[in-house]
Amino acid sequence: MNNFKIDVSVDCILSQAQKRIDELQLVIEFLQKQLEKAPEGSLNGTSSHSQLQWQRIVGTKRFYLSSGNSKLIKALAQKKYNALLLEDFKRQRKALDKLINSYVPQNGEKTYMSMSERWRKQIVPLNIPDSEYADLWQSLRYKGKTIENTGFLTSKGECVRSKSEIIIADVLASLCIPYRYEFPHKMKNGDLSRCIDVYSDFTCLNIHTRKEFVWEHFGLMDDAEYARNAVAKIEMYQNNGYFLGDNLIFTMETHEKPLNSKIVRDLVKKYLI
Incomplete structure (x- = not known):
């Protein structure tokens, strides 16, 4: 049905992008809720005599955390990971939003149909409507x-x-x-x-x-x-x-x-x- 040796496939980019946006939004909302429940402050790790020491930073104050604070250390480490992940997913979401707003799928049909019938009779379209x-x-x-x-x-x-x-x-x-x-x-x-x-x-x-x-x-x-x-x-x-x-x-x-x-x-x- 097509006289060309190539064919332009059906463009599913926008639908796939929207599906990905929906997935990202669910993850973003989940991470935001996790961060809201996370302990106050941030975690910093320093090396001293070949041993890693953990510090909790709250405002301008620093508190050393002993091995007995492992639960808090893990919670603050998870908080940092979730925050980095949240920023990454937000960047992905922003890029896809931009794509959705600017990308116009076109496999040649719109161009073909924009021409008068007299012109179309003289043309072999890349993709017929x-x-x-x-x-x-x-x-x-x-x-x-x-x-x-x-x-x-x-x-x-x-x-x-x-x-x-x-x-x-x-x-x-x-x-x-x-x-x-x-x-x-x-x-x-x-x-x-x-x-x-x-x-x-x-x-x-x-x-x-x-x-x-x-x-x-x-x-x-x-x-x-x-x-x-x-x-x-x-x-x-x-x-x-x-x-x-x-x-x-x-x-x-x-x-x-x-x-x-x-x-x-x-x-x-x-x-x-």
Whole structure:
């Protein structure tokens, strides 16, 4: 889909920076509380006759601390460490705040879209806009499994195999997630001896990361034979490089515990938006 031999990856710097800022802020608040509870004064160590002597400094006064004051020595040493650490984390936080305020992610899409349509027709963009990429991805023609009229129709008018698949398809459509129903993937079978076509229930695209996810729904998990086959299928996906949360999503249900549309929506928001 891209005529360039290079591609500019999705820019996650700002989100990663904000995550780091949030982490730093928690540590900063923790260190500040620790310093508030620390003993008064500071610790100074001097060498005398090859032995280290500790002094506690409070204002202009100095007090020598004997080995019997080990608890206080440790508390004051920890106080110094916490204070140095606090300053370091504050510097990191300040640098990241500056980055957040000044950095504008750009993978070329904004520049491309700023040009008129007549100009865009003459250009091969470094990265095509998400909407165009999604349209191209969605337009791929393929031959899925043969399906008779089940009576289960999605909001897009597609015929699927169950009410639960209607739920998944309609949530995907409502959140504008491109998907292919029962798209064939070449995979090695259970004993890895040959390749077979595996018609995954849904193959979905995260438009922003441009990453594909396979979504399998296991709808009869209270049936022992079906459950064994489901476990074998999940294992086959793993043997072919598909892992839960990375590029594989699956949902399950039983007769007593049907598919929850909220869970479907939460999964879509987690992995596909």
